[in-house]
Amino acid sequence: MKVVNLRVLRGRNVYSHNPVIKLTVDLEELYDTPTSEIPMFNDNLIALIPGLKEHKCSEGYKGGFVARLKRGTYLAHVMEHTALEIQNMLGYSIRYGKARWDSGESIYNVIYGYTNEIAAVEAGLMAFDILNHLIKGETIHIGERLDMIRKKAAELELGPSTKAIEVEARKAGIPIIRIGKDSILQLGYGVYQRRIQATLTDQASCIAVDISCDKWMTNELLRQNGIAVPEGRIAKNKFEAVEMANEIGYPVVVKPFNGNQGKGVSLNLNCDEEVIAAYEAVEKYTTDALIENYIKGKHYRVLVVKDRVIAASERIPAHAVGNGKNTIKELIEIENKNPLRGEGHEKPLTKIQIDEVMLLLLRKNHLTLEDIPEEGQVVYLRENDNLSTGGIAVDVTDQVHEDIKKICIRAADVIGLDVAGIDVTTTDISCPLSDTGGAIIEVNAAPGIRMHHYPSSGTPRNVAKEIISSLFPKEKDYSIPIVAVTGTNGKTTTTRMVTRILKEAGHYVGMTTTSGIYVGDECILKGDTTGPTSAKTILMNKHVTAAVLETARGGIVNRGLGYDLADVGIITNITDDHLGLDGIETLEDLAHAKSLVIEAVKDTGYAVINADDEYCLSVRDRAYGNLILFSKDHKNNYVVKHIKDGGRVVYIKDQIIYMATDKEQIPVVNIENIPATLGGALSHNVENSLAAVAAAWGLGIDKDIINRALVSFKCDEKENPGRFNMYDVADFRVIVDYGHNFDGYKKVIEGLQKIKINRLIGVIGVPGDRLDTSIHEVGILSGQSFDYIFIKEDRDRRGREEGEVANRLMEGCLKGGIDPRKMEIELLEEVALRKAMEIATAGDIVIVFYEDRDKVMEAMNEFNNQKQRVLHQEKIVL
Template sequence: MKLLRTKVYPGRNVYAHFPVVRADVDLQDYVNIPTCDIKGFNEELLKILPGLTQHKCSIGEVGGFVIRLNRGTYLAHVMEHMTLEIQKLLGYDLKFGKARYLENESVYYIVFSYENPTAGEEAAILAFDIIHALLHKETIDLEKGLQQIKDKIAVNELGPSTAAIVEEAKKRNIPVTRIGGNSLIQLGYGKYAKKVEATITENTNCIAVDIAGDKELTNSILHIHGIPVPEGRAVENYEESKSIIQQIGFPVVVKPYNGNQGKGVSLNLKSMREVKKAFTIAKKYSSKVLVEKYILGKHYRIAVVGEEVVAVSERIAAHVIGDGINNIKDLIDRENLNPLRGEGHEKPLTKINIDDVMLLLLKKSGRSLEDIPQQGEIVYLRENDNLSTGGVAIDVTEAIHPDNVRLAINAARVIGLDVAGIDITTPDIGRSIGQEGGAVIEVNACPGIRMHHYPSQGEKRNVAKTIIDKLFPEGQPHSIPIVSVTGTNGKTTTTRMLAKIFKESGLLVGVTSTGGVFVQEEQIIHGDTTGPKSAQAVLMDKRVELAVLETARGGIVNKGLGYDLADIGVLTNIGDDHLGIDGINTLEEMADVKSLIVEAVKKEGYAVLNAEDSYIDRIMERVECNIVFFSKDLSNEILQKHIINKGKAVYLKEKTIFIFDGEKEIEVIETEKIPATFGGVLEHNIENSMAAIAAAHAYGIDVKIIYTALSQFYTDAINNPGRFNVFDMKNFKVIIDYGHNIDGYSKVLEGLKKIKAGRLIGVIGVPGDRTDINILKIGEISGKYFDYAYIKEDKNLRGRKVGEVAEFLKKGCGIGGLNEYSMEIQLCEIEALKKAMTKAEAGDMIIVFYEEYVPLVEAIETFKNKIDTVDSEVPDLKIARTSP
């Protein structure tokens, strides 16, 4: 048995509309061996993972999985359940999983849900390791394996503040995109998106953050505005602190100048000996050290969001309570077993760590870790009260005095923060600080909100919700509209038509396509960009007002979608292409894959579907939003039924495209007035135009704008590069097209048959990952239509031998009726075109089904310039033409 690969799908995917992990395993010799025939396997597995006894499996009852084990099930199914059980042991209770055959008789894929991607992927690896150990009678340390996963999770998991904000965003259906491996996230899409990192938002002033990080500067600004702060200042060495202490007197506080989370802070120091030790500790965290007057009182954190006090917590330093039996170290160890305490920020409370600051405090109070406190005696282990050093928080939001509310808001305002944590020390937050005394100890630009969401006592306060509400007030948009386009053929042209229509309407449009990523007219990424990363590039661009995303099969299968839900999903057609790749072996399976685009549409959105497609019934079953059908055949049964039910539709009638808007028929444009149809003869571009019209109408674009845009849409290098681009070469023409499958070849050649004047010359090729039968069929189609064919191959052979595809094409051409003297193999695409142009006769039309667009255009321009140069030098000389 072999683990081949694991893959994380962070968004909607072909397996589920939520994140999943896929693990591919080769069962090898165990492919046909059930668990009941593997001696001791079931018993040992349940010893290691006893929680499996509670799994229901397909029987639907607790214990169902054990019944399947004992009857005999296969190892891929076992591994599926193990991944879920391991994740449960890590704290994630999940239910979705399945195992299915993939390829090569013994290879299966296992798909299961996850909450944390690291936990999910590592659970698959650990599950495989356990199975491997059991099969080979080896021992495995489950606890060690779980701990290793926990360590990896701690590195990659979102912090509690960021996680709380993400949770609230999802409640509002605001899309969330994690950027990088830390805590930077984007909420929403395009021009309305906001980036957030912990509690620093896109609206946070960077100067304000710098000010808050400079404690001395912060105190100076607060003092100017009449806000009480401790006396003191920053120094670089211990000797300088002496003069400050002489001025302000004991007790004092010593802390790092730009520290955080209470690290290196020592409070209530009453001698220079204590100051010197505290100075050494603080220096570990900062080159400068702040020496301040110690303010007596309780410690409070006030959360301010957008000039509103949202939560107030009393913070109590880490401590243990004596029982008269155990020493302080034992009491710390026992408290750290509290299930609410974890490492770092993984749980509501943080474990208490023993360090120099704690030992100094114990020494100050005449104690050591070996002391045994009396029953009920409280022993404080920190003077600072940060949760990150083991402190606890009590909610006192309802108790805060109005004067203290105003003081906290003013402190955040004068520093310039939209989200702030104001630390105040005062005897009682319920009384005015002006009367009771006290001071603002610190202003935090990135305050943790864990204490407010999970107080040790008192009411939970949802600070994250307030942050989300301030970033995205109710009624205001958080995302741009998304139009996603897929299909076997026509998706690139449809995407570009839609982009032109939306631009004509005045929107700033972001586009992904096989020709690159564009924002309006600017190309920001080159190449074939039809996957989720390209989609994210558009959706992260703050300029974009609407996204049109060409979404190809490869990205859907291997990575899922790069967005959450679209407003409009377009599926142009399902054709015979890419079968046998990525586990997609039938057209039914291909339809299911591409249907994800119209499944992942908002309930109130629209799916644009081809009513004439052979798999339309299968696709419709998966759609839960509104539908706009398009069809060249007005009598199409599905179309007619939809119209009768007052559904939206686009159709062809008397060479004119019409819209039915649910109530009435609206004329849009005559097909011959769309340049891309070449006077109405290119039927595939009529279909593409109809798909684009349907999507634009569903969005609400006025018919006049649609007419204007399509009447200016040419199949040239500007509007639609690589899609039936025609180049005039004095007395013959060269056409470049991306036809690369049976349907693509058929529709282009059928159109050319209607408009050709002289010979039709083909420069033909097919990607090597197509099936032998597929390649033969394309050769047969070519043999049927072409007068002469130059057969070439792609540079990327995709697993084929050199010349293998060409021989299949040549054989197919012969089947189609082309004789041996009317075709030749020239494997290099550029050389094949050059030869075709050199031997072209007046009136010829050369069509190149290309792999690389730009080199072909350059070759055409070079050849054209050469002809022009010859003509200008010898104006009366006739260029000789040689028949192939």
């Protein structure tokens, strides 16, 4: 066996509306060998991965997969279940998976879901290796590899606060984009987006965060605003630390002036020696230490979101409870086995680490790690109470006095934080600070919230939900209108028409097309930008108020969608193109793949499909939301029935495009007034106009706005570059079009035949990844339609030999009836165009189906300029 390919489909995809891994494998000579015929395979597999016994498989009961193994199943199926179970062993509960034949005799796709991309990729490769070893009868040890994967996967995990935010955002239906590999999330799309890292939102300024990190500056600001804080000084060395401790008066606190998570903090110091030792602990983080007077009492964290106290916890430092048998070190080891404790922030509690700060505290209390505490004796291992150093939290939200709430809200406002963790020390949180001598110790930006979500005792508080509500109040939008456009032909023009309508409606539109990414009127990136990465570029732009995303087959099949749910999904048509690629062998396969665009639509959104196309109609039942059919024929049976069923339709009647229901017919625009249709001659642009009208109707755009947009939409370089652009060159015309398959050629030729012309000269070519039969059919059509033909090839031959596509086209042209003397092969398209223009006479039309529009335009402009120079010289001679 061998791995052929591995793809990560991060968005909604043709297999699932959740992320999946697509592992393509070649089973080679074992493609038809059932597991029951491989010696000891089944027994060794279950012994190695006993969790497989729990898999139900298609049998529907626990042990169903084992039953399949015993009867004999194919290896791709086993690989699927093994990859799933490895993820389960790593702590990820994943159930979705399937294995499907791909091509040839032995190529299979193993599809399985995931939540952690690194873990999933490694699980697939590990499953492959396990099967390979077992087939050969070799021993394989998986423990170390699982540990390695676990460590790598942990690097990709969101922190607990960010994870909680993500969960609540998804519950609220808010789309999420993770920025980079750290814990920064974009919530929402376009102009409505917000960004957050842990609990630090984009509302907080850098200055506010810097102030909160500077403990001394925070102390000064709060004091100036009449808020009770400890007296403090900054010491730059241990001698200053001792001097300032004596000035303030013992007991004191020593901590880094800009620390976090309680690192390097020492409390309740009572002599110079302890201050020196504490300062040395600070030096591991910074040279400047904050010396403060020690405030007696319990330690609390009060969480403020906007102008409300959302939660409060009493924080208890890491400690061990004696049993009269074990040493302090052993008690720590026992506590660290608590399943609620993990490394860093991976679990509700953090494992207790032995370090110099702990040893300093033990020495101060005349203890060592080897001492054995008595039964019930509490030994504190930290003076600071942070969860990150092993502390625990008890919810006290309902006990916080109103005066303390007001002070905490004011403290957050003084610093400038919309989300803040206020550290309060007081003997009684239910009394005003003025009564207890308590004080605010710190104000923290990006406060951790796991203590509130998972208190050791008390009521859990869903802080993440409150933060989401503060970012997106009920009346505030979180997503912009999104239109996704797919199909075989017409995608780009339909995308541009919808964009034009949205601009007319006042939107600042982001658009992806085969020619580039556009924001407003600016092309920010040239090229074929119809995949998920390009879609995200638009959705991450903070100025965009609406998005129109051309969505091509390749991106859908190989990477999934780059957005969550659209307001409108369009399928323009399904015709013979790209068959034989990526497992898409038939038009039914192609229709199924493209149907993802009408599946990934909001419940309140609309799926728009072509009622004149049988393959579009075949997938209409897959559409989510509401359905709009469009047709050139108002008597189309499907249209008539859909109206009777209460649906929306867009059709043509007496040259007028109507939006119709069973209650009304709304005239929108005469197709002869749409410049892109060339007076109605270009049937494909008539269809594209229908699709655009349907999309705009689905978005609730007024018919007058739609009319104004379409009557001003032209097939020129500005509005629709590369799509039936017509240029006057000398005394003939050149048409530049992106037709690249039979249907594209057919629609263009039909339009040209309605125009009064002298001769029609074709510069033709087809991409090399089309089927031989498809290339041949384009040749036949061209031979039947053109008076003279120049055959060229794309520079990107897509796996073909030089001249191979040209020869296929030539054979088709001859079968179509072209005179061999009026046909020429010239592989470079700019040279072929130049030759076509050189033989053109008055009234002729030259049409070039281009690969590289820039080269075509350059050749045409050079020819035109040369002609102008010749004419100028002739005038001079005369």
